[in-house]
Amino acid sequence: MSEGKKKSMKVAAWAMMANMPLKLKAEITLKMLLAGSDERKRRELMHSVSERRRLTLPRNQIKWHPSIDQKACKQCKVCLNFCPKGVYSEKADGSIVVANPYECVMLCTGCEGRCPEGAISFPDKKDFQKYVYYV
Ligand code: SF4
Numbered sequence: 001m002s003e004g005k006k007k008s009m010k011v012a013a014w015a016m017m018a019n020m021p022l023k024l025k026a027e028i029t030l031k032m033l034l035a036g037s038d039e040r041k042r043r044e045l046m047h048s049v050s051e052r053r054r055l056t057l058p059r060n061q062i063k064w065h066p067s068i069d070q071k072a073c074k075q076c077k078v079c080l081n082f083c084p085k086g087v088y089s090e091k092a093d094g095s096i097v098v099a100n101p102y103e104c105v106m107l108c109t110g111c112e113g114r115c116p117e118g119a120i121s122f123p124d125k126k127d128f129q130k131y132v133y134y135v
């Protein structure tokens with residue numbers, strides 16, 4: 001796996017921990033530290049976290065996803081290459097679009113800060129925390 005993909009997986013993983021009860025967050029953080037740089041262990045751990053994650057509505061009814069300001073976007077593809085979930089795609093004319101909005105990990109904003117043009121935005125996280133809980 002490339003360094004870029006590893007980094008984006010890590011960001012999505014931390015996003016998955018948003019809204020997690022403190023006790024569970026501490027447990028996962030400790031396990032993550034113990035896993036160190038062992039990618040297989042880290043992936044297994046995040047898989048177990050995602051298994052415990054629940055949404056209060058079907059994902060396609062929760063409007064959490066990035067938006068691109070097409071006037072600001074310079075079509076550099078940083079977001080396209082960064083997102084591990086395939087949310088972005090490139091159109092025939094070279095423009096980058098949010099093609100699979102509901103593949104975006106709930107509460108992840110990993111790509112936002114990577115856009116060199118500040119062209120990516122998300123809704124207010126506070127309004128969406130209520131949709132995520134853990135069992
Ligand atoms: S599109 Fe969503 S899942 Fe992909 S990096 Fe951005 S915030 Fe994370």
Ligand code: SF4
Nearest residue numbers: 073074076077079115
């Ligand atoms: S990172 Fe920003 S400027 Fe580059 S393609 Fe994505 S939205 Fe456009």
